[in-house]
Amino acid sequence: MRKLPELSRRHIDHRAYPPGVAYMDGQYLPMNEAKISVLDYGFLHSDATYDVAHVWNGSFFRLQDHLDRFFRGMDELHMSIGYDKEQVTEVLRNCVALSGFRNAYVEVICTRGTSPEFSRDPRNSENRLIAFALPFGSVANEEQMEHGLHLAITDVLRIPPSSVDPTVKNYHWLDLVKGLYAAYERGADTAVLVDGKGNISEGPGFNIFAVKDGLVTTPDTSILLGVTRRTVFDICARMDLTCRSQDISVKDLRSANEVFITSTAGGIMPVTRIDGKSIGSGAIGPLYKHIRTMYWQMHDAAEHRTPVSYPVKESD
Numbered sequence: 001m002r003k004l005p006e007l008s009r010r011h012i013d014h015r016a017y018p019p020g021v022a023y024m025d026g027q028y029l030p031m032n033e034a035k036i037s038v039l040d041y042g043f044l045h046s047d048a049t050y051d052v053a054h055v056w057n058g059s060f061f062r063l064q065d066h067l068d069r070f071f072r073g074m075d076e077l078h079m080s081i082g083y084d085k086e087q088v089t090e091v092l093r094n095c096v097a098l099s100g101f102r103n104a105y106v107e108v109i110c111t112r113g114t115s116p117e118f119s120r121d122p123r124n125s126e127n128r129l130i131a132f133a134l135p136f137g138s139v140a141n142e143e144q145m146e147h148g149l150h151l152a153i154t155d156v157l158r159i160p161p162s163s164v165d166p167t168v169k170n171y172h173w174l175d176l177v178k179g180l181y182a183a184y185e186r187g188a189d190t191a192v193l194v195d196g197k198g199n200i201s202e203g204p205g206f207n208i209f210a211v212k213d214g215l216v217t218t219p220d221t222s223i224l225l226g227v228t229r230r231t232v233f234d235i236c237a238r239m240d241l242t243c244r245s246q247d248i249s250v251k252d253l254r255s256a257n258e259v260f261i262t263s264t265a266g267g268i269m270p271v272t273r274i275d276g277k278s279i280g281s282g283a284i285g286p287l288y289k290h291i292r293t294m295y296w297q298m299h300d301a302a303e304h305r306t307p308v309s310y311p312v313k314e315s316d
Protein backbone atom coordinates (compact mmCIF):
# COMPACT_ATOMS: atom_id res chain seq x y z
CA MET A 1 0.00 0.00 0.00
CA ARG A 2 1.32 3.48 -0.82
CA LYS A 3 1.46 6.14 1.86
CA LEU A 4 -0.79 9.13 1.20
CA PRO A 5 1.07 12.46 1.11
CA GLU A 6 0.83 15.02 3.91
CA LEU A 7 -1.94 17.59 3.35
CA SER A 8 -0.02 20.12 1.31
CA ARG A 9 -0.46 21.84 -2.03
CA ARG A 10 3.06 21.42 -3.29
CA HIS A 11 4.19 18.08 -4.53
CA ILE A 12 7.43 17.01 -6.09
CA ASP A 13 7.07 14.37 -8.79
CA HIS A 14 9.60 11.66 -8.00
CA ARG A 15 8.58 9.34 -10.82
CA ALA A 16 11.26 8.45 -13.33
CA TYR A 17 10.85 9.60 -16.93
CA PRO A 18 13.00 8.77 -19.93
CA PRO A 19 15.47 11.46 -20.95
CA GLY A 20 14.31 13.81 -23.66
CA VAL A 21 13.07 17.25 -24.55
CA ALA A 22 9.47 18.39 -25.01
CA TYR A 23 7.80 21.46 -26.44
CA MET A 24 4.53 22.75 -25.09
CA ASP A 25 2.83 26.08 -24.54
CA GLY A 26 5.61 27.90 -26.35
CA GLN A 27 8.61 26.52 -24.47
CA TYR A 28 11.12 23.68 -24.53
CA LEU A 29 11.21 21.58 -21.38
CA PRO A 30 13.00 18.55 -19.95
CA MET A 31 10.77 15.49 -20.36
CA ASN A 32 9.90 15.25 -16.65
CA GLU A 33 8.50 18.80 -16.69
CA ALA A 34 6.20 18.33 -19.70
CA LYS A 35 2.73 17.95 -18.17
CA ILE A 36 -0.77 18.62 -19.44
CA SER A 37 -3.88 19.68 -17.57
CA VAL A 38 -6.17 16.87 -16.42
CA LEU A 39 -8.94 18.98 -17.99
CA ASP A 40 -7.44 18.67 -21.48
CA TYR A 41 -9.90 16.67 -23.61
CA GLY A 42 -6.92 14.96 -25.16
CA PHE A 43 -6.55 13.27 -21.79
CA LEU A 44 -10.23 13.05 -20.75
CA HIS A 45 -11.70 11.85 -24.06
CA SER A 46 -8.66 10.72 -26.11
CA ASP A 47 -9.66 13.70 -28.24
CA ALA A 48 -6.35 14.15 -30.02
CA THR A 49 -4.37 13.27 -33.09
CA TYR A 50 -0.65 12.70 -33.29
CA ASP A 51 2.22 11.43 -35.35
CA VAL A 52 5.52 9.73 -34.67
CA ALA A 53 8.57 10.29 -36.84
CA HIS A 54 12.11 9.15 -36.23
CA VAL A 55 15.58 10.56 -36.47
CA TRP A 56 18.35 8.28 -37.64
CA ASN A 57 22.01 9.32 -37.74
CA GLY A 58 21.06 12.93 -37.11
CA SER A 59 18.32 13.27 -39.75
CA PHE A 60 14.55 12.80 -39.78
CA PHE A 61 13.32 10.11 -42.18
CA ARG A 62 10.32 11.01 -44.38
CA LEU A 63 9.33 13.87 -42.10
CA GLN A 64 7.17 15.45 -44.81
CA ASP A 65 5.00 12.31 -44.98
CA HIS A 66 4.49 12.37 -41.21
CA LEU A 67 3.60 16.07 -41.24
CA ASP A 68 1.19 15.63 -44.17
CA ARG A 69 -0.60 12.87 -42.21
CA PHE A 70 -0.62 14.96 -39.01
CA PHE A 71 -2.03 18.07 -40.68
CA ARG A 72 -4.64 16.04 -42.54
CA GLY A 73 -5.67 14.44 -39.21
CA MET A 74 -6.11 17.86 -37.59
CA ASP A 75 -8.27 18.99 -40.54
CA GLU A 76 -10.46 15.89 -40.25
CA LEU A 77 -10.93 16.51 -36.52
CA HIS A 78 -11.62 20.25 -36.93
CA MET A 79 -8.48 21.20 -35.03
CA SER A 80 -5.99 23.95 -35.67
CA ILE A 81 -2.78 24.90 -33.93
CA GLY A 82 -1.88 28.17 -35.64
CA TYR A 83 1.49 26.81 -36.82
CA ASP A 84 2.28 25.76 -40.38
CA LYS A 85 4.34 22.72 -41.42
CA GLU A 86 7.60 24.69 -41.55
CA GLN A 87 7.08 25.90 -37.98
CA VAL A 88 6.24 22.42 -36.71
CA THR A 89 9.37 21.14 -38.48
CA GLU A 90 11.37 23.78 -36.61
CA VAL A 91 9.85 22.74 -33.27
CA LEU A 92 10.60 19.06 -33.90
CA ARG A 93 14.17 19.75 -35.04
CA ASN A 94 14.73 21.88 -31.94
CA CYS A 95 13.42 19.16 -29.59
CA VAL A 96 15.91 16.73 -31.13
CA ALA A 97 18.76 19.26 -31.24
CA LEU A 98 18.28 20.14 -27.56
CA SER A 99 18.08 16.46 -26.60
CA GLY A 100 21.32 15.74 -28.46
CA PHE A 101 19.94 12.36 -29.65
CA ARG A 102 21.34 11.16 -32.99
CA ASN A 103 18.63 8.47 -33.12
CA ALA A 104 15.28 9.54 -31.74
CA TYR A 105 11.58 8.81 -31.47
CA VAL A 106 9.80 12.09 -32.13
CA GLU A 107 6.14 12.56 -31.38
CA VAL A 108 3.91 15.52 -32.25
CA ILE A 109 0.42 15.80 -30.77
CA CYS A 110 -2.55 18.09 -31.15
CA THR A 111 -5.04 17.76 -28.31
CA ARG A 112 -8.52 19.25 -28.27
CA GLY A 113 -7.28 21.24 -25.28
CA THR A 114 -9.25 22.97 -22.57
CA SER A 115 -11.87 25.69 -22.32
CA PRO A 116 -12.11 28.17 -19.44
CA GLU A 117 -15.72 27.09 -18.74
CA PHE A 118 -15.06 23.34 -19.08
CA SER A 119 -17.44 23.52 -22.04
CA ARG A 120 -18.61 20.26 -23.55
CA ASP A 121 -18.75 21.83 -26.98
CA PRO A 122 -15.47 20.88 -28.69
CA ARG A 123 -15.54 24.12 -30.67
CA ASN A 124 -14.91 26.05 -27.45
CA SER A 125 -11.61 24.40 -26.63
CA GLU A 126 -8.24 25.87 -27.46
CA ASN A 127 -6.29 23.18 -29.31
CA ARG A 128 -2.81 22.52 -27.99
CA LEU A 129 0.40 21.50 -29.72
CA ILE A 130 2.79 19.21 -27.86
CA ALA A 131 5.97 17.64 -29.21
CA PHE A 132 8.77 15.60 -27.73
CA ALA A 133 11.94 13.70 -28.60
CA LEU A 134 12.89 10.50 -26.78
CA PRO A 135 15.63 7.95 -27.48
CA PHE A 136 14.76 5.80 -30.53
CA GLY A 137 12.62 2.82 -29.51
CA SER A 138 11.28 -0.27 -31.24
CA VAL A 139 8.16 -2.44 -31.12
CA ALA A 140 10.46 -5.50 -31.14
CA ASN A 141 13.34 -5.99 -28.72
CA GLU A 142 16.79 -7.30 -29.75
CA GLU A 143 15.90 -10.93 -29.11
CA GLN A 144 12.71 -10.63 -31.18
CA MET A 145 14.63 -8.91 -34.00
CA GLU A 146 17.05 -11.82 -34.04
CA HIS A 147 14.60 -14.73 -33.79
CA GLY A 148 11.32 -13.19 -34.90
CA LEU A 149 8.20 -12.20 -33.00
CA HIS A 150 5.53 -14.58 -31.84
CA LEU A 151 2.22 -13.09 -32.93
CA ALA A 152 -1.27 -13.95 -31.69
CA ILE A 153 -4.24 -13.48 -34.00
CA THR A 154 -6.91 -12.27 -31.60
CA ASP A 155 -10.63 -12.07 -32.23
CA VAL A 156 -10.58 -8.49 -30.92
CA LEU A 157 -12.20 -6.23 -33.51
CA ARG A 158 -10.21 -3.15 -34.53
CA ILE A 159 -12.44 -0.12 -33.88
CA PRO A 160 -14.52 0.17 -37.09
CA PRO A 161 -13.59 2.94 -39.57
CA SER A 162 -17.18 4.20 -39.46
CA SER A 163 -16.64 4.96 -35.74
CA VAL A 164 -13.08 6.24 -35.75
CA ASP A 165 -11.19 6.83 -38.99
CA PRO A 166 -8.04 4.70 -38.57
CA THR A 167 -6.19 6.81 -41.16
CA VAL A 168 -6.28 9.69 -38.66
CA LYS A 169 -3.64 8.62 -36.15
CA ASN A 170 -5.43 8.44 -32.82
CA TYR A 171 -5.29 7.28 -29.22
CA HIS A 172 -8.31 4.93 -29.34
CA TRP A 173 -6.05 2.15 -28.20
CA LEU A 174 -8.24 0.14 -25.80
CA ASP A 175 -8.92 -2.47 -28.50
CA LEU A 176 -5.18 -2.74 -29.20
CA VAL A 177 -4.35 -3.01 -25.50
CA LYS A 178 -7.08 -5.66 -25.08
CA GLY A 179 -5.42 -7.54 -27.94
CA LEU A 180 -2.03 -7.28 -26.24
CA TYR A 181 -3.34 -8.82 -23.00
CA ALA A 182 -5.03 -11.60 -24.98
CA ALA A 183 -1.67 -12.24 -26.69
CA TYR A 184 0.27 -12.30 -23.40
CA GLU A 185 -2.22 -14.82 -21.97
CA ARG A 186 -1.38 -17.10 -24.89
CA GLY A 187 2.37 -16.65 -24.42
CA ALA A 188 2.75 -14.50 -27.57
CA ASP A 189 4.77 -11.27 -27.85
CA THR A 190 2.16 -9.14 -29.53
CA ALA A 191 -1.23 -9.21 -31.21
CA VAL A 192 -2.96 -8.54 -34.46
CA LEU A 193 -6.63 -7.53 -34.52
CA VAL A 194 -9.32 -8.34 -37.07
CA ASP A 195 -11.63 -6.08 -39.04
CA GLY A 196 -15.44 -6.24 -39.32
CA LYS A 197 -15.21 -9.03 -41.92
CA GLY A 198 -12.89 -11.14 -39.75
CA ASN A 199 -9.85 -10.31 -41.88
CA ILE A 200 -6.49 -9.20 -40.52
CA SER A 201 -6.19 -5.46 -39.73
CA GLU A 202 -3.22 -4.20 -37.67
CA GLY A 203 -1.55 -4.46 -34.28
CA PRO A 204 -0.53 -2.12 -31.45
CA GLY A 205 1.62 0.37 -33.31
CA PHE A 206 2.27 -1.57 -36.52
CA ASN A 207 1.04 -2.69 -39.95
CA ILE A 208 1.43 -6.27 -41.10
CA PHE A 209 2.64 -7.90 -44.33
CA ALA A 210 2.42 -11.46 -45.65
CA VAL A 211 4.60 -12.96 -48.37
CA LYS A 212 3.28 -15.92 -50.35
CA ASP A 213 4.94 -17.33 -53.49
CA GLY A 214 6.76 -14.05 -54.10
CA LEU A 215 3.64 -11.86 -53.74
CA VAL A 216 3.71 -9.32 -50.92
CA THR A 217 0.32 -8.34 -49.44
CA THR A 218 -0.89 -6.07 -46.66
CA PRO A 219 -4.42 -5.21 -45.44
CA ASP A 220 -6.08 -2.20 -47.05
CA THR A 221 -8.89 -1.36 -44.60
CA SER A 222 -9.26 -0.77 -40.84
CA ILE A 223 -5.64 0.36 -40.66
CA LEU A 224 -3.44 3.39 -40.30
CA LEU A 225 -1.69 4.04 -43.62
CA GLY A 226 1.76 3.70 -42.10
CA VAL A 227 4.72 5.64 -43.43
CA THR A 228 6.86 2.51 -43.03
CA ARG A 229 4.18 0.55 -44.92
CA ARG A 230 4.52 3.07 -47.74
CA THR A 231 8.31 2.61 -47.70
CA VAL A 232 7.78 -1.15 -48.14
CA PHE A 233 5.68 -0.42 -51.25
CA ASP A 234 8.53 1.76 -52.57
CA ILE A 235 11.11 -0.93 -51.86
CA CYS A 236 9.00 -3.63 -53.56
CA ALA A 237 8.63 -1.38 -56.63
CA ARG A 238 12.41 -1.03 -56.79
CA MET A 239 12.81 -4.80 -56.45
CA ASP A 240 10.21 -5.43 -59.19
CA LEU A 241 8.15 -7.30 -56.64
CA THR A 242 4.36 -7.07 -56.63
CA CYS A 243 3.06 -5.59 -53.40
CA ARG A 244 -0.72 -5.33 -53.04
CA SER A 245 -3.04 -3.96 -50.41
CA GLN A 246 -5.99 -6.32 -50.16
CA ASP A 247 -8.03 -8.39 -47.70
CA ILE A 248 -5.88 -10.93 -45.85
CA SER A 249 -7.84 -13.71 -44.17
CA VAL A 250 -6.66 -15.39 -40.97
CA LYS A 251 -5.99 -18.52 -43.08
CA ASP A 252 -3.92 -16.50 -45.59
CA LEU A 253 -1.74 -15.13 -42.81
CA ARG A 254 -1.20 -18.50 -41.18
CA SER A 255 -0.17 -20.08 -44.50
CA ALA A 256 2.21 -17.28 -45.59
CA ASN A 257 5.85 -18.11 -46.37
CA GLU A 258 6.99 -14.99 -44.50
CA VAL A 259 5.30 -12.45 -42.25
CA PHE A 260 6.67 -9.12 -41.03
CA ILE A 261 5.39 -6.01 -39.29
CA THR A 262 6.25 -2.36 -39.92
CA SER A 263 6.42 0.72 -37.72
CA THR A 264 8.38 3.93 -37.36
CA ALA A 265 9.27 2.45 -33.98
CA GLY A 266 11.68 -0.25 -35.17
CA GLY A 267 11.25 -0.26 -38.96
CA ILE A 268 10.67 -3.71 -40.49
CA MET A 269 10.39 -6.50 -37.91
CA PRO A 270 10.17 -10.26 -38.48
CA VAL A 271 7.36 -12.59 -37.33
CA THR A 272 8.35 -16.26 -37.20
CA ARG A 273 5.47 -17.75 -35.18
CA ILE A 274 1.72 -17.25 -35.17
CA ASP A 275 -0.35 -18.74 -32.35
CA GLY A 276 2.45 -21.15 -31.48
CA LYS A 277 3.00 -22.42 -35.07
CA SER A 278 5.98 -21.63 -37.27
CA ILE A 279 5.58 -19.40 -40.30
CA GLY A 280 7.26 -20.98 -43.33
CA SER A 281 10.45 -22.69 -42.18
CA GLY A 282 10.24 -20.94 -38.80
CA ALA A 283 13.38 -18.97 -39.60
CA ILE A 284 13.59 -15.33 -40.55
CA GLY A 285 12.74 -15.11 -44.26
CA PRO A 286 15.14 -14.05 -47.07
CA LEU A 287 12.75 -11.52 -48.58
CA TYR A 288 12.21 -9.91 -45.19
CA LYS A 289 15.98 -9.59 -44.75
CA HIS A 290 16.36 -7.95 -48.13
CA ILE A 291 13.54 -5.48 -47.52
CA ARG A 292 14.92 -4.59 -44.09
CA THR A 293 18.39 -3.94 -45.53
CA MET A 294 16.92 -1.71 -48.22
CA TYR A 295 14.81 0.10 -45.63
CA TRP A 296 17.87 1.17 -43.64
CA GLN A 297 19.80 1.99 -46.83
CA MET A 298 16.98 4.37 -47.84
CA HIS A 299 17.76 6.43 -44.74
CA ASP A 300 20.84 7.74 -46.57
CA ALA A 301 18.83 9.09 -49.53
CA ALA A 302 18.85 12.92 -49.51
CA GLU A 303 15.21 13.05 -50.68
CA HIS A 304 14.01 11.45 -47.42
CA ARG A 305 16.31 13.25 -44.99
CA THR A 306 15.64 16.36 -42.92
CA PRO A 307 18.86 17.06 -41.01
CA VAL A 308 18.89 18.30 -37.41
CA SER A 309 21.27 21.18 -36.56
CA TYR A 310 22.79 20.20 -33.24
CA PRO A 311 24.28 22.96 -31.09
CA VAL A 312 28.07 23.03 -31.29
CA LYS A 313 29.56 21.91 -27.99
CA GLU A 314 32.32 24.01 -26.36
CA SER A 315 34.74 21.11 -26.82
CA ASP A 316 33.93 20.69 -30.58
Ligand code: PLP
Binding pocket: 052, 202, 203, 204, 205, 206, 207, 223, 224, 225, 226, 227, 228, 229, 262, 263, 264, 265
Ligand atom coordinates in the same frame (compact mmCIF):
# COMPACT_ATOMS: atom_id res chain seq x y z
N1 PLP B 1 -0.84 1.16 -37.09
C1 PLP B 1 -0.97 1.79 -35.89
C2 PLP B 1 -2.22 1.62 -35.11
C3 PLP B 1 0.07 2.59 -35.40
O1 PLP B 1 -0.06 3.23 -34.24
C4 PLP B 1 1.26 2.70 -36.18
C5 PLP B 1 2.39 3.51 -35.70
O2 PLP B 1 2.49 3.86 -34.55
C6 PLP B 1 1.35 2.01 -37.39
C7 PLP B 1 0.27 1.27 -37.83
C8 PLP B 1 2.59 2.12 -38.24
O3 PLP B 1 2.68 3.40 -38.81
P1 PLP B 1 4.07 4.08 -39.20
O4 PLP B 1 4.75 3.16 -40.13
O5 PLP B 1 3.69 5.37 -39.83
O6 PLP B 1 4.83 4.26 -37.92
